[in-house]
Amino acid sequence: MIRKPLLVVNFKAYPTSHGQKALEMAKAAFHVSNQVETEIILVPPHTEIYRISQVYSQTYGQPPDISGQGAYTGRVSLEMIVSAGAKGVLINHSEKKIPYNMLVQMISNAKRYGLKTIVCAETPVEAKAIALAEPDYIAIEPPELIGTGIPVSKAKPEIITQSIDAVSKINPSIPVLAGAGITNGDDAYTAIQLGAAGVLVASAVMKHKEPQSKLNELATALSSSWAKKTPIQ
Amino acid sequence: MIRKPLLVVNFKAYPTSHGQKALEMAKAAFHVSNQVETEIILVPPHTEIYRISQVYSQTYGQPPDISGQGAYTGRVSLEMIVSAGAKGVLINHSEKKIPYNMLVQMISNAKRYGLKTIVCAETPVEAKAIALAEPDYIAIEPPELIGTGIPVSKAKPEIITQSIDAVSKINPSIPVLAGAGITNGDDAYTAIQLGAAGVLVASAVMKHKEPQSKLNELATALSSSWAKKTPIQ
């Protein structure tokens, strides 16, 4: 059972995802996670894993290519992500979906390297199928809401609850995160109340003028919702 | 006109392309290039550009994705490669070929960012077409010889000379490098005598037990062949 809610920040390939802006995000995450009872996970692009992981411990890699190691130019293997210092990896995102059999293999390889896995799903049935492959986390993201600012926790709360149900039928110990359209503290608060273990965000933070204050808002809402939900534990 | 021959080392995604092995390669390149009149360019994978460029100046990026910046997960933009510290970029490799119009756009963007471009071609006619797009270097690599240890400079010397001719009809100031199957000093020596400005290697160095001695062998042969070829300059 996880102790704190999760706030996963996917940097994607936004102009703020690399260089100085990316480093500032890492510092902000460091600051916020020291003050709020929320675990912040940063997911910078491949070129920044090394640099960010030097200053922020909970750095995960964006999805590697499925080709693996060998004579491949311009591709990134899971092993490179490990070497660069990542603690985990975000895979099967709707912007880099992979076939199921390769997903199973990648989760298995990640475990062998001691990497945590956050696996994205778009629907309850996909979440259920992914649960069979035993990842560390499943993030449910209806792709039609990604980047819209329409939060899944309000527009389609049943997607979250149905996904949690579907996953728990296979393996109740896999925490489910909610993504897509999460924009503010309210959205994050609601996600936890619906049963999610955290949220996955991208544009809400990466395209915000003051990313640190947005991080703080989301982390605080998650922590506060979590406290209300599990008062006895 | 370039002053020294070029030795371009494509790390690909070999097990030696990342982590400690990659750093050792950078140190070896630093050492050899300080002693031999050959310019060594290292092309590590995306995750290693930052780390390698900290210790070795002539670090180029492997090909980025063509999607550019934005809401893309698990892709690498040209801008990330710049941010990570690369001085140039190797593109259109046979393991990551891109359509011609995107190649033109990428060369143009690279120039805007001050990045050098090495563009791979497989045939003289492709080399000619690429010359129209004005890259900094063109590397001719018959894909059927890549990784074979059968050097293009011996098996198909006419591919090199025809490519140099084709390129020079469009723009005689673009240096042409020879790749594919270059394994030892002899192969490298011959390439220069055929008119190449250097060589592009991968497995010969990356899969060698003593990469530094292989680097030294190739760099020395290039420099020696270069000296014989242009005695007056």
Place this chain on the structure above:
Amino acid sequence: MIRKPLLVVNFKAYPTSHGQKALEMAKAAFHVSNQVETEIILVPPHTEIYRISQVYSQTYGQPPDISGQGAYTGRVSLEMIVSAGAKGVLINHSEKKIPYNMLVQMISNAKRYGLKTIVCAETPVEAKAIALAEPDYIAIEPPELIGTGIPVSKAKPEIITQSIDAVSKINPSIPVLAGAGITNGDDAYTAIQLGAAGVLVASAVMKHKEPQSKLNELATALSSSWAKKTPIQ
């Protein structure tokens, strides 16, 4: 419950997959299926669906592209496959794997159009995940055996039995076919005895000098094994 074993022939993109050779295959299938108690399903390439379905009823389409209908050039939609006269579609083949969420969508669309679905899986866990999406058939094919002539029914019989077990835990009414390396009547016979409802073949028939006699051999073995297995029904 199916009444007869299935022999599914994937034409792939072999030189014999189109034109006169493809038509001859259809005529051979017509002839054999009239004489043997085996259901033969032909899976020609997209360009041949119309022509083959005119002379052979049980014609299925090879996998369409996932883009659907719209402004796409050089792609094939499920709707085109329906229009061309197919009765079903073979999808998720290891040579055209698709992400799980798209597989779910494609099965659902196929049902809406009255198309049967044969969905390939590489491992028992993939077969189990696919069973959640309720296809008409699941074909288990370890990709390392495809085209080798080493039959899955002999080299890895446990893959077949484990897949049948895994599928039946989710939905026991989905028949499982065995593929990869099935070369002769013996291999086909064994597959049925292991619990398979039929076999999926490609090179064994398409690259054979006398495809009709090979079809006859396989169909006869399937029918004979089926009769031994279910004497009372």
Place this chain on the structure above:
Amino acid sequence: MIRKPLLVVNFKAYPTSHGQKALEMAKAAFHVSNQVETEIILVPPHTEIYRISQVYSQTYGQPPDISGQGAYTGRVSLEMIVSAGAKGVLINHSEKKIPYNMLVQMISNAKRYGLKTIVCAETPVEAKAIALAEPDYIAIEPPELIGTGIPVSKAKPEIITQSIDAVSKINPSIPVLAGAGITNGDDAYTAIQLGAAGVLVASAVMKHKEPQSKLNELATALSSSWAKKTPIQ
């Protein structure tokens, strides 16, 4: 030198691209091309090549896959397009761009099979590079105008004239077609006056309520503009 202007209709994957609607288009093209001095070329999807080519002679294939013949499932080879009855092939469309070296190979293979090639380009420099590979026709289509109804012949006439110049520097005998946003007779008329040998359309015809009258409008305008342009020939 071509004798008549060309009207190339790319069916894409529109709902009207297959089945009864596609057949009606073929009949309309047959009717119009018998009455107007314009050569109409139809480019249906892969599944419809056979059926359309049975009733309309000038049927070309949409771009095949680059994998060629062999153990590929769900892909279409150039050989299949030939077998299905196509007289030519439309390749390198912005919706299915291929690397330059593969384009050269595909043009060469098409010639061997007696297939005509229409190769798309997005910019004058791409058109020039393609001219080096000696296709039968080059179609210039700025992708930002495709499907917009903003005709290239009005919005960016210089793209057409510069492309014609660029191509003629390499090989003046390659006719250049204009595409993207061509919606009505005026647009088509202007394209010819700018020096184009015809136009490439898709949505204007395929999404029109009365495709035959639209075909007639475009073909008539092309023929009339052609007559004004070359009165003596």
